[in-house]
Ligand SMILES: CC(C)[C@H](C(=O)O)[C@@H](O)C(=O)O
């Protein structure tokens with residue numbers, strides 16, 4: 118047991134303790150940051166602050182930049198970004214990185230992609246690291262046993278200048294996922310089921326550690342989907358102790374340690390797990406065997422139900438304020454209380470994002486699309502060019518195109534309609550993203566969150582369907 122003064126510690130405790138630079142009496146702690154990703158979604162002033170004070174980036178070698186939110190998925194060049202303001206923000210990031218000696222994956226580079234897809238797949242995020250980015254879904258990186266969290270733009274400037282950050286120590290929550298997920302149930306469904314249970318603020322102020330048989334059984338990519346969605350439960354971060362799967366995923370990745378350094382790293386990473394008897398501020402237990410493929414019906418990610426279920430009795434609630442909020446959500450979504458989800462017509466389908474834009478996600482979608490045609494406009498956007506190239510090498514692109522779907526260049530795309538990809542007002546979209554907020558995918562657009570297989574099946578049927586039947590056929594064809 119790796120303990121301080123004999124006390125068992127959680128995975129989070131171990132990471133935190135190791136990164137403390139200075140502890141102030143008022144409860145604030147200065148922590149060291151190992152990895153800083155710079156995205157394009159930063160206010161202009163973030164970079165100017167350094168110039169005004171004559172500061173340089175403290176650790177350019179620990180900082181990596183990439184443009185994901187504003188990247189056009191129609192092409193790989195800066196000129197494909199039609200909007201002048203957004204193009205300027207990306208140019209600013211390019212100029213800053215160049216001037217400061219920060220590596221940037223250019224829009225046409227083979228590594229280009231969404232920060233939370235590219236970072237892990239390049240081996241830039243490693244177990245035991247503190248990882249920050251001016252983006253909430255930095256929680257994704259916790260899937261590798263890192264403490265990854267989103268920071269505000271003034272904090273970005275602080276990290277650039279000092280490689281440290283003032284933080285209040287968060288509380289810890291253990292989410293134990295027991296049982297074996299049923300056929301066709303994915304990390305997305307488990308995450309949505311958890312958020313439905315604990316609510317969008319259920320994890321507030323906490324770092325969630327996911328553990329249990331169901332987590333051990335998940336692939337590393339699926340763990341990223343789960344950790345990604347921690348933010349939608351209000352958590353500061355999500356994390357999973359590294360195991361053999363984590364090491365196998367990382368081995369040989371470009372920036373991962375090589376040779377003798379690799380063996381030394383693994384030896385260190387093996388200590389990164391919660392000690393038996395370690396105390397968490399809070400614990401929740403979820404039975405994954407009872408989870409079914411989930412679909413959101415409302416305007417926040419906690420408002421979901423199993424595909425074979427109904428929008429259930431929400432208006433029976435006693436609390437009038439809550440009732441009003443739910444009525445508003447149903448009105449916006451043009452859905453009736455008690456309505457069956459299966460069969461609801463959709464106008465458009467989006468498969469991609471840092472939640473579900475990885476190779477395994479595209480493989481499931483391709484298995485559903487194979488030999489079929491889409492009924493509604495469908496866009497498939499890989500999370501990175503590495504994912505895109507791998508998918509193409511496997512022939513997934515041909516399946517998507519033959520099905521009549523669009524196969525785009527990587528980026529955030531229609532997850533957040535600020536790059537030219539968006540739905541039309543009033544449209545209902547089946548989407549593999551993580552936020553179903555009002556207007557998130559375009560003005561007046563209604564978003565239903567679900568897994569990639571479910572979204573692909575919705576594209577084929579033109580309505581929400583239980584994809585397990587199609588998945589069974591696909592599995593039978595493959596054998
Ligand atoms: C634009 C950015 C700050 C934002 C985030 O922090 O998550 C975005 O990535 C999102 O998913 O809403």
Ligand code: SF4
Nearest residue numbers: 254470471529532533
């Ligand atoms: S894909 Fe979506 S959730 Fe992820 S970083 Fe981009 S906008 Fe945010």
